[in-house]
Amino acid sequence: TGWYQLTGIADGCALGPDSVWIEIIAQPEITSLTAPPVCIGNEAVLTATTNIPDCSFIWYNADGDSIGSGNPLLIENASIDDIQTYACLAEFWTCSSSIEMVPLDVVAQLQLSITNVAGNEVNEISLCSGEGFTINAEGASEIDWQWNIPGGNTSSSNEWSESNAQESASGWYTLNGYIGNCPMLSDSV
Numbered sequence: 001t002g003w004y005q006l007t008g009i010a011d012g013c014a015l016g017p018d019s020v021w022i023e024i025i026a027q028p029e030i031t032s033l034t035a036p037p038v039c040i041g042n043e044a045v046l047t048a049t050t051n052i053p054d055c056s057f058i059w060y061n062a063d064g065d066s067i068g069s070g071n072p073l074l075i076e077n078a079s080i081d082d083i084q085t086y087a088c089l090a091e092f093w094t095c096s097s098s099i100e101m102v103p104l105d106v107v108a109q110l111q112l113s114i115t116n117v118a119g120n121e122v123n124e125i126s127l128c129s130g131e132g133f134t135i136n137a138e139g140a141s142e143i144d145w146q147w148n149i150p151g152g153n154t155s156s157s158n159e160w161s162e163s164n165a166q167e168s169a170s171g172w173y174t175l176n177g178y179i180g181n182c183p184m185l186s187d188s189v
Contacts, residue, residue, distance in 0.1 A: 001022065001023050001024045002021070002022065003019050003020070003022075004019060004020050004022055005017055005018070005019040006018045006019070025092060025094070025095050026051070026052050026092065026095070027095050028055045028090040028091065028096065028097040029050060029090075029097050029098075030048050030049070030090050030097050030100040031049050031050060032049040033047070033049075033088055033100050033101070033102035034046070034047045034049075034102065035047075035086065035102045035103065035104040036180075037104075037105040037107050037179070037180045038075075038104070038106055038107065038182075039078075039109070039180075039181065039182035039183075040080065040106055040107060040108050040182075041077055041078065042077075043074055043075065043077070044075035044078040044082060044106070045072045045073075045074060045075075046059065046073040046074075046086055046088070046102060047072040048071050048072075048088045048100075050090045050092075050097070052092055055071075055091060055092045056069065056070075056090070056091045056092075057069055057070060057071045057073070057089070057090055057091070058089045058091070059073045059086060059088050060086065060089075061084060061086060061087075062084040062086070067086075073086075073088075075104075078104075078106045079106065080106055080108060082104060082106050083104060083106050084103070084104065085101050085102065086101065086104060087099045087100065088100055088101075088102070107179045107182040109183070109184055109185055110139055110140055110143075110184045110185065111185045111187070112137065112143070112175050112176070112177050112184050112185060112186055112187045113137075113138040113187055114135050114136070114173070114175050114188070114189045115135070115136045115138050116133075116135065117134050117136070119136075121138075122135060122189050123189060125189060127165060129166055129167055130164055131164075131165055132161065132163040132164060132165060133161070133162055134159060134160070135159070135160050135173060135189060136158060137157075137159065137175050137177065139177055139184060142179055143177040143178065143179055143184060144156065144178045144179070145157065145158050145177050146175075146177065146178070147160050147173065147174070147175055147176075148172075148173075148176065149173055150168070150169055150171030150172065150173070151169070151171075160173065172188050172189070173188060173189050174186055175187045175188065
């Protein structure tokens with residue numbers, strides 16, 4: 001980048017100089033693309049980071065259609081149809097980056113189930129004081145579990161057991177689950 005000057009001599013006489021400014025513009029490069037998983041019905045946020053500030057951005061869907069500009073790209077009310085790989089192009093002046101891709105995962109609300117050790121769904125358990133029981137959480141493998149147990153106890157295990165149940169253990173056992181920040185549909189017994 002800088003001034004380039006041309007001078008010359010014709011028939012022993014100096015010619016008037018001429019100059020031109022040549023600007024070498026940095027090539028934009030997308031250094032990262034993020035698209036965190038989003039709960040169904042929420043807003044998805046796709047963000048690009050570049051090696052130089054003040055780039056403009058063009059976003060494309062999996063079919064190659066331009067779907068927006070700017071950074072970040074927001075997808076309102078995300079649905080299962082939005083699960084795809086998105087592409088982004090960064091531009092600075094007349095220079096363009098290579099196209100980079102990022103997948104978006106939209107997490108649906110799944111129904112959780114409480115089962116017994118045989119794997120059968122449980123709606124109610126009746127037993128005598130001093131007996132034991134085990135209940136299990138059933139759902140997708142990536143779910144983080146949260147049991148709410150009578151007496152204010154909680155557990156993040158996929159199983160809850162009482163080996164010597166007392167009357168104080170009577171009440172609702174509620175199973176909640178999350179994939180990322182997305183709550184699943186709870187179950188209780």
